Amino acid sequence: MKKKKKFGFMALVVLVVLSLVACSSEGGSEESDSNEKKELQVAYNAQPPTLDPLISTAVATRDVMRNVYETLLTLDENFEVTPSLAESYEQSKDGKTITFKLRKGIKFHNGDDMTADDVVASMTRWAETTSLGKGSFAGSTFSKIDEETVVLEMPVAQFTVLHMLADPGQAAVIAPKSTIDSATAEGLTEFIGTGPYKFVEWKSDQYVLLSKFEDYQSLDETASGLAGKKEAFIDDIYFQFVTDASTRLAGIQSGEYDIANAISFDNVEQLSTNTDVKNSIDHNGFNGIVFNKKAGLFQNVLARQAINTALNEEAILTAAFTSPDYYELEHGLMIKDQKEWYSEAGKDKYNLNDSEKAKAMLKEAGYNGEEIVILSTRDYEDHYNSAVVVQQQLESIGMKVKLDIYDWATVLQKRADETAYDIFVTGFPTEPIPNKYVFLDSSTEWPGWTNDPIIDDLLNKINTASSQDEAKQHFDALQEEFYEYLPMVKFGNKTTITTVRSNVEGMDFLQGIILWNVDKK
Amino acid sequence: MKGYILRRLLSLIPVLFVVAVVVFLLMHITPGDPAAVILGPEASPDEIAELRENLGLNRPVTEQFVSWFGGVLQGDLGNSIFMKQPVLQAFFEHLGPTLSLAIMAQILAIVVAIPLGILAAKFRGSFLDQTFMGISLLGISIPSFLLGLFLILLVGVELKWLPVAGYKPLNDGLWNHIKYLILPAIALGSMQAALIARMTRSSMLDVLNANYIKTARSKGVKESFIVIKHTLRNAFIPILTIIGHTFGTLVAGAAVVETVFNIPGIGQLIINSVERRDFAVIQGSVLLIAVSYVLINLVIDLLYGVIDPRVRLGRK
């Protein structure tokens, strides 16, 4: 009896193992449907914290959801404003009223037509939720004139209003009123837009699946930046969240991914010998150090100027981006493509690399050997790499510097605490208008706590300027003052590398990858 | 037997309470909060404060604990802030890859280690024995994530035989599924294999020297029969112990291996959740892992009783 029992147990174990194996093989043969679907596998380096573009300033949210949502106005490759869901717009003489004519026959992914009510609800939510909306559109109203017309009325005229409405970061996206009504404090719960791809599924920590929106109504103009013609050639786009750089690299080489973003600069050389892939090098804003101007040594403008005088930006950029192919020594806050804005002001105060003078200035500023804390993270390797070199350079002018390395979430919290640090390293996207740089305006209370009445005044003047020429004049003065007051030190412009398989065509880039018009041969 | 199981289950309660308190406190003294992560790098302090309020993060810690633990007792682990889904659901979505990996590592370890252990015991002291045992010691000394890196370097980068990272679910085909798991499973299972091989060898040796085996041998029973029928069965308990007790370690070790190979399992879930301060997910997952760890040990203990009636349960 006993023996049988034991045998029974052994048999059971074997059975369980076998059935496990059997189950798995069944699962395998079950699904192998092969209706020639065009799939695009995108290895993306970060998972969005939320899919609601209004909630987060995170880049991942922006890049994924720009395929799903569209805005009334958008930017072309020169950062100039062009209509998108609006057919046309008209600004009143006093600048306080903008009338938008909506395009006809635009459909949401749920099949409903886009109406003026949807636009009013969306724009109102945008003005009430985002920092840009709250900061610049307080007291403004969006209202419906008729089914195809929406009007924006503002208490004061703002020169930069169109750019703000077209801004791709926390974009003023149009969503159906019903999804806005059902949104919670944490954001939308349904993601229905008008874009060329519709949202299908978000498998957390794995992927977001977008699929072709058959009823998409494209503009006919040539594609340029975020504007113009958008065509969905691909049936399914998978944004695979692959945080590890070497995994993205391996996957793009093996062909598992069609597109991989944020490829490590150290690997470009190796990739360029591979004929299966090609690299796209795109301008991607800039990095810099932000001073804590509320407490500690850097309340003193002289100390900040001493640091600016000491830094060798070239060495910092080399450490982070390896070669001048991938960075640009550039002082301007606005890039050269932004022809209306680009300014030479302050150039003489950039990349000075003069340690003797810096030492003298530091002394004058009253520095007496106290420890300076630089806050950074390894979650962004370029931030960290720059921080290491900045530390070394500051030590070489006789400062005592400590690197505090935390994970990103901790950095976000620590940098909001004026007692926790003196400098933090971070990056910024290129903004379409100067006013959007968070480190300028004192009212944002953004970490670092810039508080310069001159800058505030100039920002205000730009905002209320009546012409681009006038705005540009104020911006020249602003950039001059930026290099005088130094809320932060800009290292230089950076790029990001997106590698695509050679059979993938049509990818574009403007503040992040653009995947419509991408086709796979 | 029933009383024993009941007692063991009851002893789970204080363990869980300790785990719950520890993980909750740890998370709430951790700097960084989910609101800042959600809103992104350019958010203003006002917005962050507002979202904190909405997420209920400004309530006193004790109040948060009571409401959370109250939910746990009713089987509600709360909701993920980021994934917009219940923690339980998120956990089970990530469980698949981890289990696949752990089971595959375990199978690999057993298949390789038990025969090796038997051979080593059979030819005790021989060159074969010493080589096997040397290798197994080396196996214990290579942490799984390190072996993973070595394997990537060798098999993925140099030889280009297997994908270096990623994961394909079963419905992408069995081979696809397994292909991605081979390297991680080897990385994860090697330490397991080394332990099992050593345990098999030593417990086989204990039994092989026992008198009844000698008797059987003297009676002319076939050697292979002795090894398999008499020895292995009796040596099975310590082997099973090691398998059981290390299965929990295996699941935990999977966390790091998952990071190396980018497999979206429980380890990744927890590490990602720590990164974005998704408190409910961390608390819930750790609690679930602790429960399963304790339960696995219980099952193992029960199995002893089935295999070897000499082991009396409940006589502690």
Add this chain to the structure above:
Amino acid sequence: MQNLLTTEQLNSLKSEMKKKHRDLLVKRFFSNKLALFGSILMTVIVLLAIISPFFTSFTPYELDPVKRLQPPGAEHFFGTDNYGRDLFSRIVNGARVSLIIGFAVAIITSILGMIIGLYSAYYKKLDGVLMRISDGLMAFPAILLAIAIMASLGPRLENVIIALVIVFTPSVARTVRSAALVVKEQTYVEALRAQGASASRIIWLNIATNVLSPLIVQATFIFADSIIIEAALSFLGAGIPAPDPSWGNLLYDGKTVIFNAWWMTLFPGIAIMLSVFGLNLFGDGLRDLLDPHTTKAKK
């Protein structure tokens, strides 16, 4: 007949026997080839960690961007990393970090585990509470507990030690406790208690000395495990703060360039492997020697 030996003679004989016994132990230990190999390996690593700064011409922090990612060669033994820092001197410095952590954790957990284990073996009520807590802590997977602790304490060397102590103390306490329980039941302890010996005297003079063997063996394995977990933590970015060269940090740096700088992964990896291997051999040898009855494999 009764006084064949004077007290003095007896003592000298005793000490001689002790010495012989010790010699025998040492001999037995070194006759175990693997254990011998392990000890040699550890000695070499410790020596390297201590004396190497005197013969490497580079410091582990010296940046030289021009010489980034150079393969192993005459100037740089093990090549350079992605900042142009000398990998050899970083690995040797990393050895120091790993050894400090391993040693500190082994010592502190032994002391704490011994105190907790002994007292909970002796006092029933205390036992209930302490063992429930240690059950709870042991139900955490070690690495996840360490990650959570590091997240809340922040990346610092001392914090890594604290985290590992919290992770390992429960299992040491358990080992000590079970060994102590056996001793406690022995008749001579009963007798001592009957004679009115104080609890702390019994605990520290009689029980403690008898649990030392398993404790020492376990401490060796904790030393090895600490090295592994530190490396894993730093590899995940939650260990030693970044510019400091710990082996885990070196692997972290190496991971991003694994496709074009194999040396950055291979050499630190081998360093970890060798030291853990050495410690395991050493520990195995010790166990065979001190604790021949345990067949329990280490976790």
